[in-house]
Amino acid sequence: PARPGRYLDVEATLAALAPVVTHLAPAEVELVVREIAPPIADAEPARAEAEMLLAGPLTLVLTDPREGDPGPWILPPEQLATMLVVRAEGEELHVALDEDALRAYLEELVPTLAIEPVDARFHFNDGTGQLEPISPSQEGRALDVEASLERIVQELAAGNRYVPLVVQAVPPRYPDTATAEELGIIELVAEGDSYFIGSPSGRDHNIRLAASKFDGLVIAPGETFSFNHYLGEVSAEAGYDESYITAGEQLAVEVGGGICQVSTTAFRAAFWGGYPIVERWYHHHRVGYYELMGAGVGMDATVYSPHVDFKFVNDRSYPLLIETEVEEAAHRLVFRFYSTDDGRRVEKEGPVISDETEPGPPIYQLDEELAPETVIQWQSAVNGLTATVERRVYDAAGNLLYHDTFVSKYAPRRAAYHYGPGYEPPGE
Known part of the structure; x- marks a missing residue:
């Protein structure tokens, strides 16, 4: 007393x-x-409030949980006790939840409950000039910390210990109801292609799978397109097969071999579309697939997630729709860009070839599993060189927007052979 x-x-x-x-x-x-006289004559209200707040656990739930969602979140009285504060109001003491402590607890749930919205994917119908959704959009979700905090305080004051959290729907940027006119996606503005004739089955499969990751994407005005971001995980679990990749002086077998065919094709579409290219890497060696059908050397783009990426910026005022297609008969991969044509024009110069170097002598490796005296060539020789390609992009009035120089320094690659027991490689 x-x-x-x-x-x-x-x-x-x-x-x-x-x-x-x-x-x-x-x-x-x-x-x-x-x-x-004592400043606080009656502590009974504080005792009653503390007993009420600590009468049992506080249970926080989601009203409309999705499959795989966490929860419920149960705060036992012992944990709630650490969040209590005592305040003097006139001649009485009062006990309440420390809103800063409760806010900190809720903020820890924000990343757990966050769901990013998913934009719809589209194809452009060249006949009707309309967008046709090929995959639906999905709303995202975000925990509203302040509204949840207010609700918890109110419900506890009313004696309720089972409190639904407040979440807000996060709309997608591009819902499946969007139209071509609304987005300004009304015409073909660029196209890039490459050929993969003669690719092994694993490489062929990987090209098709990787290309599908970009089909129907809408890139916002001002957005930097990252190939690796939209490509996602490259693994056997993600559906990719093993095939050859360029690794130093020799080819190597790795899951995802062939994906660079897709990044190369995306690079060519961005190149001819006049989009600013902010990251592009050339291969260590020349790759024959990328020089088929007169494409010329120096127009490739290698990727290796997460360190080596291909990026460009959508610098137009309208969203950019990306479509990918594999033309079966020709084994041709195509990237098509749709938006609103702003009249820009692209000029290419080169490639200018310099510093050409021949490869060294062939590499021979013993393979005990081969038949005796058998020899198999598994890597052809390729000259090294430097290829320089220049690009100038002009606006509709003829003013120079961008002048890019893409320098690719390809190392020579020696021929490589596997041989069985009993064979003596030349020079040994």
Whole structure:
């Protein structure tokens, strides 16, 4: 219970002493003591509030959970006790939840509950000039921390210990109801292609799978397109097969071999579309597939997630729709870009070839599993060289927008052979 305090009233005591001191005789003077009333006379409201807040666990739930969602989140009384604060209001003490502590708890749930919205994917119908959805859009979700905090405080005050969190729907940028006119996706503005004739089955499969990751994408104005971002995981679990990749001086077998056919084709579409290219890497060696059908050397783009990427910027005022297609008979991969043509024009110069170098002597490797004296060539020799390609992009009025120089320095590659027991390689 509350008890009053006391203090010595110095001034009153001195006043009582004054007449006694002047007589210079022994005397008793009673000290003047004042009583101090306790500032908080009644702590009962605080006790009742604390008991109510700690009467049981607090359970937080999602009203419309999706498959795989976490929860519920149960805060036992012991945890709630660490979030209580005591405040004086007039002559009474009150206990409440510390909103800063509860807010910090809710903010930890934000990434757990966040779901990114999914844009629709489209094809452009050249006959009707309309967009046709090929995969639907999906709303995202975000935890509303402040609204959830307010609801928890209100519900606890009302004696409710089972509280639904407040989540907000996050709309996609491009819903499946979007039209060509609304987005300004009304015509073909660029195209890039490459050929993969003669590709092994694993490489052929990987090209088709990787190309499908980009079909129907809509890239926002000002957005930097990242090939690796939209490509996603490259693994056997993601459906990719093993095939040859360029690795140093020799070819190697790895899951995902052939994906660079897709990045090369995307690069060519961005090149001819006049889009600013902010990241492009050439291969260590020349790759014959990328020079088929007169494509010329120096027009490839290698990728190796997550370190080596291909990126360009959609610098137009309208979204950019990407379509991919594999033409079966020709083994031709095509990237088509649809948007609104702003009249820009692209000029290419080159490739200018320099620093051509011949490869060294062939490489021979023993393979105990081959038949005796058998020799198999598995890698052909390729000259090294430097290829320089220039691009100039002009606007509709003929003003120069961009002048790019793409320099590709390809190393020579030696021929390589596997041989069985009993064979003696030349020079040994």
